[in-house]
Structures are given as C-alpha cells and as structure tokens.
Amino acid sequence: MSGLFRMQSRDPGSSARTGILTTAHGQVATPAFVAVATQATVKALEPQTLVELGIQIVIANSYHLHLRPGENVIAGLGGLHGFSGWNGPVMTDSGGFQVFSLGAGKEHGVGKIASIFPGRGSCIPAEGHQGRKSLVRLDEEGVRFRSIVDGSEHFFSPEVVITLQQKLGADIALVLDECTSPLHSYGYTKRAMERTHRWARRGLEAFREGAKGEMSPNPGQVLYGIVQGGAYKDLRQESAQRIEEIGFEGFAIGGSLGRSKEEMHLVLDWTIPYLSEEKPRPLLGIGEIDDIFAAVGRGVDTFDCAACTRIARNGTVFVKDAPRHRVNLRNARFKSDPNPIASHCDCFACRHHSRAYLRHLCRSGELSFYRLASMHNLRFIVRLMSDIRAAITAGKFNELEQEWQTARRGGSA
C-alpha cells in the first residue's frame, strides 16, 4: 500500500528514527532530504541527474504549476511524473504558502524572512494583515488571489487545492492550511489553527470524493495533514492531536516555527510526542544542516528546502569544515586552487573540476556553474542524510551531530 511508513530503527540517545516510506512511485529511506522542484524541475538539473545524485523524492509547487502551465495540461500528459520525466516519489504542497508569500507576504514585508517565517509551511496571510494593497483575501471559504503571471483571479479552497493536486498526481498531497506569524496574538493564532483544522477535514473529504472519481493520473496518491499552532505550546499540542484524529497518511509540521532556532526546537518538542509513531513527519521548508540535525533528533523524517540549490547558484557550496558548513567560491583565495570543492566528495563537480575553474564559471555567470554547484550541494546533503541514517541505525546519532558541530565551529576550509 502506498503512503505506508515503516519505522526501521530508533536511536537510543534521541528521538531520531530511520524508516521506509513507500509511495506509488517507489520507496524513500528516511530521514530524507526532499529536493525542491517548484516548476516540476529541480533548477538546472534533469531527472536523470537527480537519480545519479541519490535524490529519493522531490516536491513540486501546486501554486506555480496551477498558474503555468495549468493542472489540466499536466494531467493530460500523465501527471507530474509523465510531464517531468521524474519517475520517483513526488510531493506537492497545497499552494497556500505561495498565495501568502507572493501576495500579502510581499505587502507586509514578512515574506520568507527566516526570523519571522523560518518554516516555509503552507502559510497564508493572517486576517490582521489584509486590506492594504494585498491581492489576497482569505475567509472561511478559502483564499482569493491574483496570478503573478498574468493578473488573472484565482480561488483556492481546501477542496480546490485537492482537485488541483489530484490532477497533478503527486504521490503525496498536502491539505490547505493557514500559516500564522510569530507576531500574531495567542487569540488569533488559536482561531487560525481552528480554521486550519476545519479546512483539514474538508480537504480529506474532498480527497476521498475525488479519488472515487478517478480524476488523478496517480491512483496511489495519499494526503498528509499539517499541524499548526504557532509557537504556543498548548496550541501545537492541540493541533497535533486534532490533525492526528482526522486521520491522514502523514503529518507535516508547518507554519511559524518561532523566532529563533531555539523556539523551533521547542515547537518540535511540543508537537512530535502527539503524532503517531506509525506515520511520517515532514518538516516543511527547513534545510540548514544544523536544523536537520536538530529536527532529526526530535523525530522528523523529511525536509525540503530550496536554499540548498539557491545558495549554490550564488556561489555558496557546502563543505564540512567551515562555519555553517559553507564557503563561497567567489572568494579570491580560490583563484588558482586546483582542489575540488570538498575533499572526499564524490559528486560530479568534485570528481571533474577544481575550485579555480568553478570560481571562474561562477564569476563569469556561466550556466554550467549553476548546475555543477547545485549538484555538489544536493549530493552533499544526500550523503549527509545517508550518514545520519547509518548513525541512527548504529545508535550513534548524537556522536555524528557532535562531530558536525565541531567541524562547524573549528572549520576554515
């Protein structure tokens, strides 16, 4: 059965666990990194390259694909798998976060700012933030917004985003939720959370109805719920319980994860104990290496984050022994450096090219640089996740985390 999650091992010193997530298009060994394929492509990389990199699963963006080329075009070509040529597991988000970040998010100047919205979640604007020049309107029924492509009007409801995602045919779909910000009051966050729960029930019902109609090119598609509740302990606990009760195939942790990494850790500590051990737990929009360690240690199973490839395109590549595990190849010290980005890295860029050549491509704005750097960063994260799984299996997760913390602090690669 697709959507099935089997826990494989548990770390004795933390809440970290390994597992196998089975989807209609293959299995995912968890903890896993989910590569971001907003427009049904991971930027600069073809599906075959993702396979070579060891990417197990990707997440595409319902909002962008709805606007262009439209879910009907994609459904007509066999859904996201047939359309893109990626035959492995695929998730789609519900599109709500883009309605927020590209609509009211811009108006309110909050957008994707990490300190306010460290999680990408599936955020939509709060009521208190409406009305200024926003093109986005939210009520109990759903969200109205204008296309960033052509200005046309669109409406997303819990039901509409299900139909949309059924046509896209990803293996894992997500319900529509409302993301609150850390600036919101307890009262507003609670009301938004309660609406998110009502939307979750409507979404699941629509999903079951749609599945009967065989509208999706992917009959094995499953639906995940999303836990909200901001950075309030009792709300996160209540949301976890309510979403759990509704009965999804997985439970994503979305929305505001607090104003700092420490608050994010607390949110995870409050939420995860209330989620079923038998279901997968994606953390939406988080992907820095220290965050991955922190979240895996608290029981999170998957991560998706566009930053991994976005920073690559800007010249920032992962190495173990450096602050934040990053160096920027534009740095003059790499001008004549014959070494690969990272010693012991088996990625294509490290096997074939020097830092000096990559720096030249980066500074020249060459398209091949975006590809090579993206390959390195994704391969780096894929290997990290593999090392994390091995450490959990061996009962040595905390040792691995310690090792990386030391590398991060002492490093100057």
Place this chain on the structure above:
Amino acid sequence: MSGLFRMQSRDPGSSARTGILTTAHGQVATPAFVAVATQATVKALEPQTLVELGIQIVIANSYHLHLRPGENVIAGLGGLHGFSGWNGPVMTDSGGFQVFSLGAGKEHGVGKIASIFPGRGSCIPAEGHQGRKSLVRLDEEGVRFRSIVDGSEHFFSPEVVITLQQKLGADIALVLDECTSPLHSYGYTKRAMERTHRWARRGLEAFREGAKGEMSPNPGQVLYGIVQGGAYKDLRQESAQRIEEIGFEGFAIGGSLGRSKEEMHLVLDWTIPYLSEEKPRPLLGIGEIDDIFAAVGRGVDTFDCAACTRIARNGTVFVKDAPRHRVNLRNARFKSDPNPIASHCDCFACRHHSRAYLRHLCRSGELSFYRLASMHNLRFIVRLMSDIRAAITAGKFNELEQEWQTARRGGSA
C-alpha cells in the same frame, strides 16, 4: 604530427571534401562543427555532455579568458584542457574580434550585425572608425583597449596574442588580424589587409620563438593564419596567396564576408582556390544551416558559431522541416504537445521530454531548459555534419543539400 590534415574524399559535384584533422588532443572528422566555449565552457553543458553529443572540437575565447581569470591562472592548471576538463581538440581565437565588437564595435553600432559582419572573424576596428568614445586604439604595433570587466588597460599585438594563446595551450591558435567592414573603401581594405599580412608574419615568428621557450602547456599546439580582403575579389585572392606563402598549419577565412549570403559565396569562391588542398580551412563565425551547406560545397572544413546555442536558450530549436529549420517552443501550439522536438532525433531532450514540458520550462525561465535546448541544437548540428560527411563520401552532397532546401521551403513543423 599534430595539425596534420588528411583529405579523405572529395565530392564529384562540388568542392566539398571530407578529411581528418589530427591535433595533439585527438582527431576531428571534417567537415565539422566547432562548439563555442567562450569562457572555457560551452554554455550550460559540461565537457562530458559534449562527448555524449558527439562534439569533436571547441573554440575558446582568448580575449575573455585573458581578462578573467587570466592566462596565467589557466596555464597553472594545465592550460585549457586541464582547466576545463575538456580533453578533446580546442581552438582559441586571437581575441581581436572581441576587442573590436566590445570596444569600437559598440561605438560604431556595427557590432555583430550579420548584414555588416556576417563572419565573426577576428575583427578589430578600422582606423576610420576610431576616436569617438572608443576605448580601443589600433596602430601598426597592435591594439590598446580597456577591459569590460574592470576598465583596466590592455594591449594586444601579434606577439602578445601568441604568448597569450601559448599559455592557454589550445591545440590550434589563430594569428591576430584586422577585420574590415563592407562599408570600407577598397583602399582602406587593402591597407588593412597588408597590415594583417605583416601581423601574420610577426605572429608566426613569435609563435616559433615561444614554442622554443616551452611556455605552453601544449607542445603540440599549431598556428593558423587568417585570410582577409573584404568583399574584393583581387584582395581576397592576394590575401589567400600571401597567407598561404607565410606557411601556417591551416587557413581560416575571416573578416567581412560581404553584405549578403550571395556575397559570402563569392568571397569563398574567390578565396578557396588559392588555398592549399593539404591544409584545413575553417570559416570563422558562420553556422546557419544553409550557410554550412554553401560553405562545405565550396571546400570549407570547419565552422564555429555561437548562435546555435544562443538561439536555443531563447527557445528556438532546430527541426528539419521548417523555415530556416527552426521552431520556437514558446509558441502556444506546443502547449499540450506530447511529441519530442524533432522526430527521429536521438538527443537527450528528445528521448526524454515532450514539447509541452520543454515549453513550460522555457516560459518559466528554468535553467534546465537552457541545457536541454542547447543539447538538442548541438546534437542536431552534429548529426547534420555527420550526414554531410557521409553524403560527400558517397558522392551525393548536392542531393543532400537539395533535400534540406526542400525541407526548409516546404516545412511547417
């Protein structure tokens, strides 16, 4: 011995010929397309992909690589081969054309406009065009110009560009020449041509001196001369004879090739009979499919043209049965088209992706599109050149040209 060219077969109905060009980094079956790798990379493609596409030889740009990262950095990493990871044959141009097109060319509004400069050649500005805000100054000694990267002053002489190219270590280097425009008088074109001949002699002398000093990472490097003379019959004939006498390993046809395709054909008809049959004849900066047929039929052996990949990045891809053998994937008629770009094409994009998906990537500005479309166009040209070689060997070159002319006229793919 590198630089050796062996004619293999000759078409009975034209001056077309096949041959094998042997370089220090492998052989090239001619007629051949030379992929443009301005910054030591073919845009959006790695060296390994070029091998898969069947690309035999690339041309890098001395001017750009001199400015960034500098020939000493490249020499320190093993020359262009070691630096870029491309282990096959490489040419470098002398850089003079960029001095022209990025300096005075911009000032005078002539640049790379096909009707004025259909050939990329190795053009440098004419005296009559100096003085306005140009940062480029030309005299008997050489050319002074400012960097487009940082405004620093640089000087290219026939000797300097040889040293530069010896450090880059391409298999085939080109002498510095002066490109004239079709707007120039007979008198000016003649004086410029005579200077080009003097520069050619200085270049060859410098090349022999430099080779003694073992300055190049590529001891097998050879030097080609460039024929000038504008669109004047007696000048082209004289230039071909003079450059031939000086004694290079190959004879490039550069500079202004007239104001129309017909004039270009005349220039080739005037020039080629005066060039040795035992030496290769590159035509610089020409690469449209009808031009390739016209030039091969007149005895040209290699072509380099950036347009092939530049138009790809803009959505224009080659198909046989279409006007100019091109369609633009942005066209709405491809919105739901499940077919590959070109039937019977074996390129990666055609094997894996539909026109609908590629159109979506193109319209979304996705980096993967640039790569996929570039692969298609290069593979298309590589296969065309292979078909041309087979047709020449079979004595059926004119039939093949006729077939493509018919496809071009009747096509509406």
